[in-house]
Amino acid sequence: MRRRTICLIVIFTVSLICGDLVLNAPAGGGEAIGRIVNGVPEAIVVVTRDGTLDSWRSSASGGARWRCGYYAVVAPVMSVLDPTPVVDWVAGPVNPVRGEFYMLGCTDETGVRVHTRYVAFDPGDPFGGAGVTARAVDEARRRLELPEPMPRVNPPDSQLVGLPMWMWLEEPWERIWVTASIGDVWASVDASPETSLWEFEDGTRIWCDQGIAYDVGRRPSEQWSGCTHTFGRSSMWSSGGVEWVRVTVTWGAEWTSSELGGEPLGTLTKTAEFPVRVVEAQALVR
Secondary structure (H helix, E strand, O other): OHHHHHHHHHHHHHHHHHHHOEOOOOOOOOOOEOOOOOOOEEEEEEEOOOOEEEEEEOOOOOOEEEEEEEEOEEEOOOOOOOOOOEEOOOOOOOOOOOOOEEEEEEEOOOOOEEEEEEEEOOOOOOOOOOOHHHHHHHHHHHHOOOOOOOEEEEOOOOEEOOOOEEEEEOOOOOOEEEEEEEOOEEEEEEEEEEEEEEEOOOOOEEEEOOOOOOOOOOOHHHOOOOOEEOOOOOOOOOHHHOEEEEEEEEEEEEEEEOOOOOEEEEEEEEEEEEEEOEEOOOOOOO
């Protein structure tokens, strides 16, 4: 009988604590410690009792916006049977102290708590690991440098009205990638060239891949390319006596990370323009 009475007292005491505080309760939705439940954020602002501690915004868009704060932990664990920390969500975010443990909690625009993590405050990472994958992806994307398009044509000098101009790109047509790390989390962004778009002043638009370089050592009848353009008029009356050609290379980008699976980042483009002189001449056919 005595043992049963002690158990009742312990359960009753815990119930009093739960009544005064919120026990890691979902704010409008489910949550799990250290796990993102509503996708990757595009912006994070960390607030304290005195104001904003730090903020971050992705160079991309389309994700959630999180408002985060450090909350006091009344007890590191609820009980032996329930290891969930007892957190004082009601009092709001505190002013964190270096090395002290808190519950980092984040909510989205609707007030739904979407991220929680039990961490020691480190001024070097005021975000406490929140959105670390998104921040690493954004840093890798910022470091990714697409090569400038290097268009080449044949004939290499002036073009003839009525004679197809071969077009191709000289730079390597291959995948590029870059990796960035934040703490123990890394993210890699890679991009692969997909198409090139050639645009002319007469409104013509031609879609190609890298194109095929013209081989001057072979007969014209022995080679073929689907990436050509035939001018129908001279550039004599154009501004500067030349026709301007614009080529845009579209890259497909995606990311992977040590924490989450990857997904597409959409497309990136790089553009170059170059002048072409077009003259009228009678072509000799043999």
